[in-house]
Amino acid sequence: MSEELYRQHILDHYKHPRNFGELHPHDLAAFEHNPLCGDELGVHIRVADGKIADLRFHGNGCAISQAAASIASEELIGMKLEEAASLPASWMIDLLGIPISPARRKCALLALKTIRGAITGEPSWPNGDGTL
Amino acid sequence: MATALDKPIQVARVREDFPIFASLPQPFAYLDSAATAQKPRAVLEAVVRHLGRANANVHRGLYPLARAADEAFEGARRRIAAFTGADPKGTVFTKNATEAINLIAYAWGRENLGPGDAVLISELEHHANLVPWQQLCRERGAELRYLEIDDQGTLSLQQLQAELERGGVKLVSVAHVSNVLGTINPVAEIVSLARRAGAVTVIDGAQAVPQLPVDVKEIDADFYVWTGHKALGPTGIGVLHGRVELLQRLEPFLTGGDMIATVERQRATWNEPPWRFEAGTPPIAEAVGLAAAVEYLEGIGMERVRAHEQALGGYLLARLGEIPGLAIYGPSDPSRRAGLASFTIEGIHPHDIAELVGREGVCIRAGHHCAQPLMARLGVPATARASLALYNDEQDVDLLIAALRKAVALFNR
Numbered sequence: 273m274s275e276e277l278y279r280q281h282i283l284d285h286y287k288h289p290r291n292f293g294e295l296h297p298h299d300l301a302a303f304e305h306n307p308l309c310g311d312e313l314g315v316h317i318r319v320a321d322g323k324i325a326d327l328r329f330h331g332n333g334c335a336i337s338q339a340a341a342s343i344a345s346e347e348l349i350g351m352k353l354e355e356a357a358s359l360p361a362s363w364m365i366d367l368l369g370i371p372i373s374p375a376r377r378k379c380a381l382l383a384l385k386t387i388r389g390a391i392t393g394e395p396s397w398p399n400g401d402g403t404l
Numbered sequence: 405m406a407t408a409l410d411k412p413i414q415v416a417r418v419r420e421d422f423p424i425f426a427s428l429p430q431p432f433a434y435l436d437s438a439a440t441a442q443k444p445r446a447v448l449e450a451v452v453r454h455l456g457r458a459n460a461n462v463h464r465g466l467y468p469l470a471r472a473a474d475e476a477f478e479g480a481r482r483r484i485a486a487f488t489g490a491d492p493k494g495t496v497f498t499k500n501a502t503e504a505i506n507l508i509a510y511a512w513g514r515e516n517l518g519p520g521d522a523v524l525i526s527e528l529e530h531h532a533n534l535v536p537w538q539q540l541c542r543e544r545g546a547e548l549r550y551l552e553i554d555d556q557g558t559l560s561l562q563q564l565q566a567e568l569e570r571g572g573v574k575l576v577s578v579a580h581v582s583n584v585l586g587t588i589n590p591v592a593e594i595v596s597l598a599r600r601a602g603a604v605t606v607i608d609g610a611q612a613v614p615q616l617p618v619d620v621k622e623i624d625a626d627f628y629v630w631t632g633h634k635a636l637g638p639t640g641i642g643v644l645h646g647r648v649e650l651l652q653r654l655e656p657f658l659t660g661g662d663m664i665a666t667v668e669r670q671r672a673t674w675n676e677p678p679w680r681f682e683a684g685t686p687p688i689a690e691a692v693g694l695a696a697a698v699e700y701l702e703g704i705g706m707e708r709v710r711a712h713e714q715a716l717g718g719y720l721l722a723r724l725g726e727i728p729g730l731a732i733y734g735p736s737d738p739s740r741r742a743g744l745a746s747f748t749i750e751g752i753h754p755h756d757i758a759e760l761v762g763r764e765g766v767c768i769r770a771g772h773h774c775a776q777p778l779m780a781r782l783g784v785p786a787t788a789r790a791s792l793a794l795y796n797d798e799q800d801v802d803l804l805i806a807a808l809r810k811a812v813a814l815f816n817r
Contacts, residue, residue, distance in 0.1 A: 277759065278756070278760070278814055278815075283814070283815060283817075287751075287815075308771070309755050309770070309771050309786060310771065310772050310776075310779070310785040310786045311753075311755075311785075312785065332753075332785060333753060333755075333785070334753035334754075334755040334756050335752075335753060335756045335815075336755075336756075376755075376759070379755070
């Protein structure tokens with residue numbers, strides 16, 4: 273059972289997160305948390321030509337929230353801002369590639385919430401599939 | 405002389421009294437009783453019996469069934485008050501301990517607190533004994549002060565004395581037992597010092613009543629609150645023990661039916677305590693269930709419950725200590741703490757710990773435990789917490805340890 277949620281790639285991203293740290297100077301920033309479990313995540317974004325030219329996440333939290341940020345960061349760099357701000361929950365869940373229980377959805381989606389906060393100034397949970 | 409330790413609790417026999425242990429697949433180690441306790445059959449049956457044979461509304465009916473409901477409800481009040489050595493006239497039923505504290509903050513606080521006054525709580529409080537005071541102080545322009553904990557998670561009576569001497573403290577409110585650290589606070593001494601300084605005292609007994617023999621007359625606080633569902637009773641019922649003379653001087657908290665003496669078009673007068681503070685139909689079946697719960701606990705004996713949890717708590721601390729990278733918070737001496745342990749493991753977030761051990765049938769809690777200022781004081785975002793009750797044994801702890809070792813291995817592979 274535990275093998276499904278804590279697959280090697282999740283643990284690998286958790287222990288060795290990609291694009292983690294801070295970015296100075298940056299054009300966009302946000303810091304969000306998951307009130308349910310206290311996961312914290314911040315992001316710094318550098319913008320060029322309406323796209324995410326570079327990005328760093330930072331924070332601390334459970335393996336799911338931190339691995340999700342790491343995995344998402346690899347896809348987000350180079351993405352158009354408007355596209356990044358409207359990514360649905362399913363995008364993140366599919367990228368994670370593991371079954372996410374309702375109790376852990378906010379952990380999994382914190383990275384997207386933070387990205388939205390940085391780009392639009394209004395952090396909101398992605399509710400593309402209407403379940404959150 | 406026979407002591408509680410001469411007749412230890414027979415956990416296997418106790419478990420037979422709790423239907424949930426036979427209804428769930430094994431292994432099942434329930435180590436989350438500080439969140440809510442499992443219920444003995446006696447409680448389930450008392451609630452069903454009441455609803456099936458004695459159900460009517462209370463305090464208003466003239467027919468025999470209504471009198472039976474009255475007797476069941478007020479009998480439950482006497483039974484529950486006797487369990488903690490309290491006066492039934494000062495024993496108010498609320499929704500939970502949180503509502504009981506809100507009642508005090510509203511009914512006492514609005515009349516008695518103003519600018520320049522202070523409420524003194526501590527760093528180890530549950531949000532239930534923190535946010536109501538924070539709100540009250542903000543509304544009344546008063547100051548909220550905190551007693552600090554030391555590295556063992558204990559409060560200092562010297563610091564309490566110093567805070568009281570600083571002046572302005574109108575109310576002192578602390579937990580009897582910390583839901584995170586397990587610390588058993590010296591509440592009788594705290595009450596005595598606070599009273600000498602003229603402060604009103606509130607003790608949050610939500611974690612204490614299920615685990616320790618509690619005599620509210622001995623502690624002698626102005627208010628002592630606890631909740632039913634952690635003490636083997638149903639959810640939806642809390643208990644506020646207040647000094648009767650003080651309750652008589654208080655205005656109501658919630659208003660409406662049953663709490664009045666007379667109502668005219670533009671004004672009303674209030675019923676006597678405890679009913680003044682029980683607006684609307686009270687938790688009748690819940691009170692009957694809680695009375696059955698305290699009767700069950702008395703049948704076992706709270707001295708024996710405490711002896712069991714102290715011994716098993718010591719075992720829990722010792723076994724947790726075997727795991728590399730694991731840090732335990734709170735007093736290291738099992739005689740100074742209740743049967744629970746909050747911990748963190750280096751490199752694994754508490755939520756991942758709880759999820760992974762949950763998959764092995766071990767139920768523990770992870771998070772801030774409704775104590776965010778305490779988490780900040782401890783310098784951690786969250787902890788995992790295993791908490792014990794009279795139906796736990798060493799095998800439950802062993803299951804936890806085995807599951808923790810598996811989690812550590814998974815994260816370190």
